[in-house]
Amino acid sequence: MDHLIAITKALADENRVRALGALREQSLCVCQIVELLELAPSTVSKHLAILRQAGLVTSRKEGRWIYFALPESEHASDVTPTLTWLFAQLDASPQYAADRKRLQAILKQDPVDLCQRQNRS
Amino acid sequence: MDHLIAITKALADENRVRALGALREQSLCVCQIVELLELAPSTVSKHLAILRQAGLVTSRKEGRWIYFALPESEHASDVTPTLTWLFAQLDASPQYAADRKRLQAILKQDPVDLCQRQNRS
DNA sequence: TCCTCATTTCGCCATATGACGAAGTATAGC
DNA sequence: GCTATACTTCGTCATATGGCGAAATGAGGA
Numbered sequence: 001m002d003h004l005i006a007i008t009k010a011l012a013d014e015n016r017v018r019a020l021g022a023l024r025e026q027s028l029c030v031c032q033i034v035e036l037l038e039l040a041p042s043t044v045s046k047h048l049a050i051l052r053q054a055g056l057v058t059s060r061k062e063g064r065w066i067y068f069a070l071p072e073s074e075h076a077s078d079v080t081p082t083l084t085w086l087f088a089q090l091d092a093s094p095q096y097a098a099d100r101k102r103l104q105a106i107l108k109q110d111p112v113d114l115c116q117r118q119n120r121s
Numbered sequence: 122m123d124h125l126i127a128i129t130k131a132l133a134d135e136n137r138v139r140a141l142g143a144l145r146e147q148s149l150c151v152c153q154i155v156e157l158l159e160l161a162p163s164t165v166s167k168h169l170a171i172l173r174q175a176g177l178v179t180s181r182k183e184g185r186w187i188y189f190a191l192p193e194s195e196h197a198s199d200v201t202p203t204l205t206w207l208f209a210q211l212d213a214s215p216q217y218a219a220d221r222k223r224l225q226a227i228l229k230q231d232p233v234d235l236c237q238r239q240n241r242s
Numbered sequence: 243t244c245c246t247c248a249t250t251t252c253g254c255c256a257t258a259t260g261a262c263g264a265a266g267t268a269t270a271g272c
Numbered sequence: 273g274c275t276a277t278a279c280t281t282c283g284t285c286a287t288a289t290g291g292c293g294a295a296a297t298g299a300g301g302a
Contacts, residue, residue, distance in 0.1 A: 001216040005135050012133035014126050064278045085206040095122040185248050
């Protein structure tokens with residue numbers, strides 16, 4: 001039950017759900033999610049930590065960047081139904097469609113530039 | 122998206138999830154859910170209002186009692202997948218098994234007695 | 243009509259949550 | 273080593289949440 005509630009609590013925030021939607025297609029580094037959600041890096045970091053604790057995302061360090069991704073189906077059979085349900089719900093959401101579009105533009109930019117702009121402000 | 126978040130927020134509380142689990146088999150009046158969750162009637166009432174606003178339960182007045190139930194599948198195709206997912210998660214929970222057992226005992230009691238005992242304390 | 247009583251609403255309190263900026267970590271590159 | 277930098281952790285704040293008891297609501301029965 002504790003694990004189930006950890007999952008539902010993790011999903012009970014619009015920004016975290018949007019982050020999961022963004023990770024549906026590809027893994028992303030923190031600065032790309034910051035750019036999408038338009039929140040402070042520290043805030044996004046906390047959100048991602050909550051998702052990771054619930055087992056909904058994994059993270060992998062690559063040099064100075066940390067990439068977040070959805071767990072591999074083989075290793076996370078327990079959260080797969082959850083994500084399947086969530087994405088089915090998201091497919092009906094205009095917000096999700098808008099995020100997908102914006103994400104395409106973000107992915108075209110150099111992550112280095114993204115991070116530096118985020119540091120500046 | 123607002124509706125999705127209303128659902129995930131509604132599910133982000135253990136007592137509300139337990140209430141949904143209790144309603145899986147049959148509809149219940151408030152005092153029976155109060156008895157199961159061991160919370161004040163006013164607290165349970167608030168929880169049920171949140172579930173109803175999210176469309177996860179319906180209520181029907183019958184004399185002095187108000188019965189809560191899961192929505193009929195025909196009228197609520199949008200929350201059916203949510204409840205299916207939730208119950209799949211619950212099936213693995215010892216808390217849910219314990220609640221099912223305790224609920225059987227509660228159902229054997231006269232609701233009138235339940236309510237009066239709750240008023241007395 | 244008046245009383246009883248199952249439930250809800252209201253007012254209050256303690257704690258949880260989400261936001262930020264500042265400071266801390268750890269890694270790439272000089 | 274030192275610096276720059278991508279990210280996290282910490283401290284703080286405003287608001288949201290979940291709990292209760294008291295009062296309000298509304299339907300049945302005397």
